[in-house]
Amino acid sequence: MNIKPIHSPSSCIFVLVAAIMLLGSPGFAVDKGARVKLVLQITIDQLRGDQPLLFKERFGEGGFKLLFDKGAYYANAHYSHADTETAPGHATLATGTVPARHGITNSEWYDYEKGRVVYSVEDQSSPLVDQNAVSTAGSTSSEKGRSPAHLLSTTIGDEIVISSFGKARSIAVSGKDRGAILPGGHCGKAFWLSNGKFVNSKYYNDSLPGWVEEWNRNKLADTYRNKAWTLLRDKGSYLRKDIDDRSFEGSYKHLGRTFPKSFACKDDEEFYETLLHTPVNDELVLSFAEHAIDKLALGQGESTDYLSVSFSSTDYVGHGWGIGSLEAEDNLLRVDRNLAALFSFVDKKVGLDKVLIVLSADHGVAEIAEAMQAFSIDSYRIPSKEFCASVNSRLKERFSTEHDLIKAFVYPYIYLDRKFIADGGIGAGIEVVQDAAAEIAMQYPGVAYAAGRSRIARGELPANTGYYARIVANFHPRRSGDVHVVPRQYVMFGKKRTNQPGEHGSVWSYDTYVPVAFLSAGVRPGYYLRSIDPQDIAPTIAALLGIKPPSASSGEVLKEIAD
Numbered sequence: 326m327n328i329k330p331i332h333s334p335s336s337c338i339f340v341l342v343a344a345i346m347l348l349g350s351p352g353f354a355v356d357k358g359a360r361v362k363l364v365l366q367i368t369i370d371q372l373r374g375d376q377p378l379l380f381k382e383r384f385g386e387g388g389f390k391l392l393f394d395k396g397a398y399y400a401n402a403h404y405s406h407a408d409t410e411t412a413p414g415h416a417t418l419a420t421g422t423v424p425a426r427h428g429i430t431n432s433e434w435y436d437y438e439k440g441r442v443v444y445s446v447e448d449q450s451s452p453l454v455d456q457n458a459v460s461t462a463g464s465t466s467s468e469k470g471r472s473p474a475h476l477l478s479t480t481i482g483d484e485i486v487i488s489s490f491g492k493a494r495s496i497a498v499s500g501k502d503r504g505a506i507l508p509g510g511h512c513g514k515a516f517w518l519s520n521g522k523f524v525n526s527k528y529y530n531d532s533l534p535g536w537v538e539e540w541n542r543n544k545l546a547d548t549y550r551n552k553a554w555t556l557l558r559d560k561g562s563y564l565r566k567d568i569d570d571r572s573f574e575g576s577y578k579h580l581g582r583t584f585p586k587s588f589a590c591k592d593d594e595e596f597y598e599t600l601l602h603t604p605v606n607d608e609l610v611l612s613f614a615e616h617a618i619d620k621l622a623l624g625q626g627e628s629t630d631y632l633s634v635s636f637s638s639t640d641y642v643g644h645g646w647g648i649g650s651l652e653a654e655d656n657l658l659r660v661d662r663n664l665a666a667l668f669s670f671v672d673k674k675v676g677l678d679k680v681l682i683v684l685s686a687d688h689g690v691a692e693i694a695e696a697m698q699a700f701s702i703d704s705y706r707i708p709s710k711e712f713c714a715s716v717n718s719r720l721k722e723r724f725s726t727e728h729d730l731i732k733a734f735v736y737p738y739i740y741l742d743r744k745f746i747a748d749g750g751i752g753a754g755i756e757v758v759q760d761a762a763a764e765i766a767m768q769y770p771g772v773a774y775a776a777g778r779s780r781i782a783r784g785e786l787p788a789n790t791g792y793y794a795r796i797v798a799n800f801h802p803r804r805s806g807d808v809h810v811v812p813r814q815y816v817m818f819g820k821k822r823t824n825q826p827g828e829h830g831s832v833w834s835y836d837t838y839v840p841v842a843f844l845s846a847g848v849r850p851g852y853y854l855r856s857i858d859p860q861d862i863a864p865t866i867a868a869l870l871g872i873k874p875p876s877a878s879s880g881e882v883l884k885e886i887a888d
């Protein structure tokens with residue numbers, strides 16, 4: 326028998342030929358990565374996973390339909406953290422991991438050193454470039470400076486820039502500051518809306534770049550002054566045509582419960598704030614995103630650029646009128662048209678075959694409590710202040726003290742007065758007080774479960790499944806409180822009566838459920854029903870590009886879509 330030595334010249338030539346064939350074949354990952362010139366990561370704030378499926382047949386061409394027909398579409402994606410809010414969701418999408426690792430545990434948390442509640446994207450050392458700019462809603466903190474300082478992981482945008490030795494550009498835009506700052510990461514540039522203009526802070530630049538000033542000078546927001554939000558299509562064609570005036574819907578200022586909704590306002594501040602609560606918010610973000618692609622020639626240079634576009638209208642509309650409203654239906658049809666416009670713009674400027682589009686949402690949402698009551702679901706709001714006062718007074722009674730033992734309740738955490746307890750103020754250790762507070766909280770109507778921080782840290786929750794796992798995924802030792810409170814399904818913390826009755830932020834499936842879609846020449850199209858987690862997105866983008874994942878990434882690569 327003639328056995329060839331492995332390193333014979335002819336086998337070396339074979340290996341070389343095979344390597345050349347492999348590199349040249351469209352199935353080779355690095356080759357595919359080299360072809361992507363722009364990663365376009367789209368986030369629709371508060372888009373629950375069932376909504377694109379519900380309206381699938383009603384969408385036009387080129388928007389969601391393009392993702393359904395040509396993309397890899399995941400219809401069973403759920404977040405695995407407990408506090409399903411905008412800041413943790415955006416951070417997870419950007420970093421590929423859970424709040425326990427990226428550090429954005431909730432929108433705001435209590436800071437014991439500062440002795441106050443801090444906002445997840447506040448930063449005293451990074452004032453806004455425009456002193457007159459207002460920071461977008463979502464923060465009770467008076468600190469106006471903004472940066473990603475609290476984000477404890479690199480983002481996929483950061484990794485794209487780092488892997489190109491700084492040649493790639495990373496840009497993030499949103500109607501909300503946190504919707505831009507967290508995806509923008511540490512070395513991207515984030516821009517968000519303030520009084521109808523896009524702003525950022527000195528973390529990014531001393532003054533706004535010329536191309537941003539140019540967009541602001543066009544005063545697009547002001548062209549809406551004498552306009553109104555009217556239905557996009559004939560009212561008779563809407564699923565919810567007969568339910569435009571539900572008594573429990575909220576309304577931002579004068580916008581009211583029915584169509585049309587005039588944008589006219591008594592003063593400028595109220596006018597610009599009103600626009601945020603309508604589909605105009607997304608229209609401004611879309612225009613600015615297109616302007617950025619055009620002026621910076623994103624995706625048209627040598628490197629792979631990154632653009633994050635976070636659309637916030639869906640969140641404002643869901644909070645105000647409810648996910649089951651005619652307003653929400655019209656808004657989603659408009660989101661679809663905005664997506665079609667953006668995809669078409671990117672196709673013209675870069676070529677869709679050179680773009681990796683990724684779409685998801687930061688969280689889902691519950692139906693308004695009163696809407697669920699009609700289906701015999703025991704749904705209501707727990708007033709946060711009353712809950713906190715009640716737990717505090719029962720704790721004081723239990724430990725026979727006049728001293729307030731709760732420093733703050735920042736959903737989902739109760740923060741105890743750790744110093745007073747550590748100094749022997751009540752003669753009981755912190756863990757004893759945590760357990761007592763959890764036990765008392767669990768007796769409050771509407772609370773499903775509460776766990777003390779020491780037990781969470783030691784891994785002592787009943788089982789590492791269901792919402793117990795979500796509590797652990799949300800836990801960060803420096804930012805999480807002393808007791809994690811889980812409300813029952815369809816029970817929300819908040820004010821009893823509010824002009825924003827729609828709510829999210831729970832461990833339950835309506836809040837964790839989001840769509841996930843990829844579209845790229847190198848992505849295998851398909852409709853996937855297996856369970857995935859949005860933390861899988863960032864490591865999957867990294868794998869498709871052939872670069873390393875973000876530093877704290879813990880998601881899994883969605884292997885089946887790498888064609």
Ligand SMILES: [Zn+2]
Binds near residue numbers: 640829
């Ligand atoms: Zn929201």
